[in-house]
Amino acid sequence: MTTDYLIAQIHKKKSFLCIGLDVDLNKIPKHLLETDDPIFAFNKAIIDATHHLCVAYKPNTAFYEAYGLKGWQALEKTIHYLNTNHPEIYTIADAKRGDIGNTSTMYAKAFFEDLGFDSVTVAPYMGKDSVEPFLAFENKHTILLALTSNAGAFDFQTKSVDGVELYKQVLETSKSWKNSENLMYVVGATKAEYLADIRQIIPDSFLLVPGVGAQGGNLQEVCKYGMNDSVGLLINSSRGIIYASQQKDFAQAAANKAAELQQQMQAVLSK
Numbered sequence: 058m059t060t061d062y063l064i065a066q067i068h069k070k071k072s073f074l075c076i077g078l079d080v081d082l083n084k085i086p087k088h089l090l091e092t093d094d095p096i097f098a099f100n101k102a103i104i105d106a107t108h109h110l111c112v113a114y115k116p117n118t119a120f121y122e123a124y125g126l127k128g129w130q131a132l133e134k135t136i137h138y139l140n141t142n143h144p145e146i147y148t149i150a151d152a153k154r155g156d157i158g159n160t161s162t163m164y165a166k167a168f169f170e171d172l173g174f175d176s177v178t179v180a181p182y183m184g185k186d187s188v189e190p191f192l193a194f195e196n197k198h199t200i201l202l203a204l205t206s207n208a209g210a211f212d213f214q215t216k217s218v219d220g221v222e223l224y225k226q227v228l229e230t231s232k233s234w235k236n237s238e239n240l241m242y243v244v245g246a247t248k249a250e251y252l253a254d255i256r257q258i259i260p261d262s263f264l265l266v267p268g269v270g271a272q273g274g275n276l277q278e279v280c281k282y283g284m285n286d287s288v289g290l291l292i293n294s295s296r297g298i299i300y301a302s303q304q305k306d307f308a309q310a311a312a313n314k315a316a317e318l319q320q321q322m323q324a325v326l327s328k
């Protein structure tokens with residue numbers, strides 16, 4: 058999907074919400090455990106109830122890999138369901154990959170070609186030749202970790218190297234990489250106060266902002282400091298939406314939570 062198409066969808070739906078499909082069999086309603094494929098059954102119900110309120114879904118691959126072959130098959134079914142029934146939805150494989158060049162090419166093929174995701178999250182730690190293989194794919198985005206939402210972000214990402222914080226170096230340096238127009242960046246919603254500085258370095262790039270909901274990030278603060286002329290934000294919530302209820306009404310309860318965020322986004326967009 059092109060960035061322009063994504064922006065058009067944001068304006069059409071008055072939403073820049075991304076719903077995280079982080080399926081944990083211990084948290085989904087018990088009656089689904091009796092079905093052939095509880096993970097897919099859960100995702101399908103969530104997607105059917107929420108697709109009009111969001112522009113993106115982000116399955117985190119850990120939650121599928123944890124269940125082995127069945128988990129991976131459920132991931133395949135989920136992306137196939139989205140691409141077939143909702144091709145207007147932007148899809149993010151949250152896999153946080155990145156390796157030497159020929160290995161990164163294989164990761165990119167797995168997520169972009171085999172599974173057909175629009176984007177994949179990638180760790181910048183191994184540098185340019187580990188990221189460029191992802192950037193080579195046309196109309197696909199590479200979402201590079203810049204400043205993450207967790208406490209450990211302060212262990213390395215905010216440390217200065219040659220007088221500049223590492224996350225700023227990631228932003229500055231990656232701008233010169235081949236096909237860098239295909240880059241987006243992850244900035245945690247819990248780090249909203251850093252967004253003004255981040256926008257100085259990458260005014261135009263899209264940001265994937267997880268951490269609203271269960272991690273306590275503030276949507277208004279993120280919008281205030283992180284929004285640009287093209288909106289430039291995809292705000293993710295996973296647990297805060299998908300586990301709103303563990304009863305039979307779980308999909309409707311998720312839709313209600315998603316609608317609360319969508320309405321706040323609509324208000325911001327209409328300002």
Ligand SMILES: O=C(O)c1cc(=O)[nH]c(=O)n1[C@@H]1O[C@H](COP(=O)(O)O)[C@@H](O)[C@H]1O
Pocket residue numbers: 077079117151178204205206207243244245267268269270271272293294295296297
């Ligand atoms: O890349 C991510 O999506 C990500 C980066 C980050 O800095 N923090 C973060 O929470 N995430 C992911 O975003 C999701 C957040 O989930 P909730 O905290 O349940 O909304 C999880 O899939 C995390 O792995």
